[in-house]
Amino acid sequence: MESAIKIEGLTKEYLNKTTGQMVRAVDDLHLEVYRGEIFGFLGPNGAGKTTTIKMLLGLIFPTKGDAWIFGKPIGDVSIKRQIAYLPESPYFYEYLTGRQVLDFYARLFGVPAGERKKKVDTLLDMVGLSRDGDKTLRNYSKGMLQRIGIAQALINDPELLFLDEPTSGLDPMARIEIRDLIIRLKQQGKTVFLSSHQLLEVELICDRVSILNRGKLLKAGKLDELLPSGRVEIVAENVSDDGVIAKIRDAGGVVQRQDGRIVVQQPDDASVNRVVDIIRSASGTIRSLTPQRRTLEELFVSTIEEVEKR
Amino acid sequence: MTAVMAIAYNTVREALSRRVVLLFLFGALVLIILSPLFSFLSPREELTLLKSLGLGVIQLASMFICIVMGISLIPAEIERRTIYTVLSKPVQRYEFVLGKFLGGILTMLFNILFMGIVFFAVVAWRATPKQALDLWKGFMMIFFQMSILVSLAIFFSVFLTPFVNFFMSLGVYIVGTLSSVTESLMKGENRTAIQKGIGAVLHYLLPQFGNFNVQNKIIHPETRIINEGVYYIQNIGYAILYIAVLLIIAVIIFDRREV
Ligand SMILES: Nc1ncnc2c1ncn2[C@@H]1O[C@H](COP(=O)(O)OP(=O)(O)OP(=O)(O)O)[C@@H](O)[C@H]1O
Numbered sequence: 001m002e003s004a005i006k007i008e009g010l011t012k013e014y015l016n017k018t019t020g021q022m023v024r025a026v027d028d029l030h031l032e033v034y035r036g037e038i039f040g041f042l043g044p045n046g047a048g049k050t051t052t053i054k055m056l057l058g059l060i061f062p063t064k065g066d067a068w069i070f071g072k073p074i075g076d077v078s079i080k081r082q083i084a085y086l087p088e089s090p091y092f093y094e095y096l097t098g099r100q101v102l103d104f105y106a107r108l109f110g111v112p113a114g115e116r117k118k119k120v121d122t123l124l125d126m127v128g129l130s131r132d133g134d135k136t137l138r139n140y141s142k143g144m145l146q147r148i149g150i151a152q153a154l155i156n157d158p159e160l161l162f163l164d165e166p167t168s169g170l171d172p173m174a175r176i177e178i179r180d181l182i183i184r185l186k187q188q189g190k191t192v193f194l195s196s197h198q199l200l201e202v203e204l205i206c207d208r209v210s211i212l213n214r215g216k217l218l219k220a221g222k223l224d225e226l227l228p229s230g231r232v233e234i235v236a237e238n239v240s241d242d243g244v245i246a247k248i249r250d251a252g253g254v255v256q257r258q259d260g261r262i263v264v265q266q267p268d269d270a271s272v273n274r275v276v277d278i279i280r281s282a283s284g285t286i287r288s289l290t291p292q293r294r295t296l297e298e299l300f301v302s303t304i305e306e307v308e309k310r
Numbered sequence: 311m312t313a314v315m316a317i318a319y320n321t322v323r324e325a326l327s328r329r330v331v332l333l334f335l336f337g338a339l340v341l342i343i344l345s346p347l348f349s350f351l352s353p354r355e356e357l358t359l360l361k362s363l364g365l366g367v368i369q370l371a372s373m374f375i376c377i378v379m380g381i382s383l384i385p386a387e388i389e390r391r392t393i394y395t396v397l398s399k400p401v402q403r404y405e406f407v408l409g410k411f412l413g414g415i416l417t418m419l420f421n422i423l424f425m426g427i428v429f430f431a432v433v434a435w436r437a438t439p440k441q442a443l444d445l446w447k448g449f450m451m452i453f454f455q456m457s458i459l460v461s462l463a464i465f466f467s468v469f470l471t472p473f474v475n476f477f478m479s480l481g482v483y484i485v486g487t488l489s490s491v492t493e494s495l496m497k498g499e500n501r502t503a504i505q506k507g508i509g510a511v512l513h514y515l516l517p518q519f520g521n522f523n524v525q526n527k528i529i530h531p532e533t534r535i536i537n538e539g540v541y542y543i544q545n546i547g548y549a550i551l552y553i554a555v556l557l558i559i560a561v562i563i564f565d566r567r568e569v
């Protein structure tokens with residue numbers, strides 16, 4: 001698979017001014033992000049996510065290590081035509097209106113005057129700000145500023161987007177819109193590097209995720225691999241007969257009785273059909289059959305706790 | 311180049327909406343309009359006094375606007391983090407610095423022109439329009455002087471805090487205005503070698519702002535400079551060279567700076 005981002009041994013040390021010691025915000029990070037995927041970049045506060053993104057964009061410089069974007073070393077300004085950055089809680093020139101600020105960013109890309117107005121209108125429309133385009137940003141709410149941030153990230157129709165907590169401060173509707181937008185971008189073949197604390201969202205849209213803690217990479221991989229499925233939960237009614245339950249247990253199920261129902265946990269897919277057959281032949285009613293997967297949240301918490309305990 | 315111009319334009323827009331800039335501009339305008347009240351001597355002396363008063367006010371107000379604006383041109387972008395979204399676009403760091411500088415001198419041009427036109431009208435009213443005509447040379451030299459000062463403040467701003475920068479820029483401006491003093495320190499008799507050395511360093515290293523003060527030449531037309539054209543061209547050339555060197559060093563430092 002073609003790589004969009006390749007990171008080799010990236011390390012960033014900051015000087016802690018109060019203690020006078022060097023602190024490793026990012027510690028020997030190795031990572032590869034493939035073209036066309038949505039990559040979730042996770043980690044608790046202070047893990048080093050923003051620091052990594054800022055290094056990739058050439059805003060700060062690595063203490064050690066190298067990284068490439070579309071095969072070009074970071075710091076090469078020509079890659080910036082193809083990428084976009086939405087900073088966390090972005091700030092803009094507050095004396096400009098939404099329309100003016102987008103026009104300014106379009107100029108930075110050299111969009112000719114004739115196309116700029118149309119482009120700005122389309123972008124404002126896309127992020128739901130067409131009615132507020134002529135207000136100055138000083139009078140924007142947090143979520144509206146976040147939307148401007150998203151609009152400015154889309155100006156150049158980028159191939160790769162760095163989104164640092166894109167849904168923070170957004171209302172539920174906007175959150176869903178952004179999620180859909182990210183999925184649309186993927187369908188267009190774009191690559192999205194997404195730092196987020198919204199694990200449900202990440203689980204819904206990301207192809208691969210990584211978990212960073214205190215600058216160190218703890219896990220990285222496909223969601224399907226990190227969150228193995230297999231356990232299936234079956235809920236059934238009208239089966240209280242002890243003999244039937246014994247049969248289910250023989251088939252490997254863990255059975256619990258709950259006011260007239262039984263809840264069966266099957267450890268793997270293979271035995272599910274057998275248990276279903278047992279229940280149906282005993283004239284039981286299947287209420288639901290749900291594949292149980294570990295949630296990303298569970299994985300996140302257990303991964304972090306594991307290293308923090310030591 | 312469109313990126314540089316966009317940054318410059320945005321810089322002008324911001325500077326001209328800053329309260330402290332407008333305050334100095336407004337204060338200067340009031341003084342300029344009232345300046346005839348302060349010159350109550352004989353008609354010939356009145357014109358002399360009026361011109362030196364007006365040019366002095368314009369220069370002083372320009373200097374304060376220039377320093378207050380110049381010290382924060384780049385640091386404000388870093389502090390407000392607006393620089394993240396600019397430098398993550400295809401904008402080279404030197405283009406950013408250049409855009410900020412151009413925005414700074416365009417702001418000064420606007421301010422000086424605004425004060426200049428008002429002052430021109432005052433002089434034309436008190437004397438004759440013809441007698442006011444030579445003022446434009448004074449305005450031009452103030453503009454070039456301020457251009458050096460903008461580049462100086464930008465230069466300091468890439469490694470000093472705005473607070474320290476304020477005093478550094480102001481200090482260099484004052485010492486640079488006294489080029490005759492540094493020159494005498496350098497050349498004067500019964501000076502130690504160290505004194506002469508310091509004098510020479512100050513004289514050649516610091517921008518010679520003093521050379522741009524043409525008040526005397528305009529105010530006293532009888533003290534004609536031998537070749538006026540050469541005088542102006544030399545000083546403008548000096549300004550351009552000095553600015554170029556300062557900006558190049560500023561870019562070299564800023565290129566390595568984390569934002
Ligand atoms: N300019 C700086 N100077 C010193 N230390 C810094 C600087 N910027 C970040 N750090 C430190 O680097 C570490 C990583 O910070 P970073 O902002 O990358 O975390 P993050 O993963 O983005 O966290 P969050 O989820 O809260 O946004 C933190 O310990 C932070 O204190």
Ligand SMILES: [Mg+2]
Nearest residue numbers: 049050051088
């Ligand atoms: Mg962060």
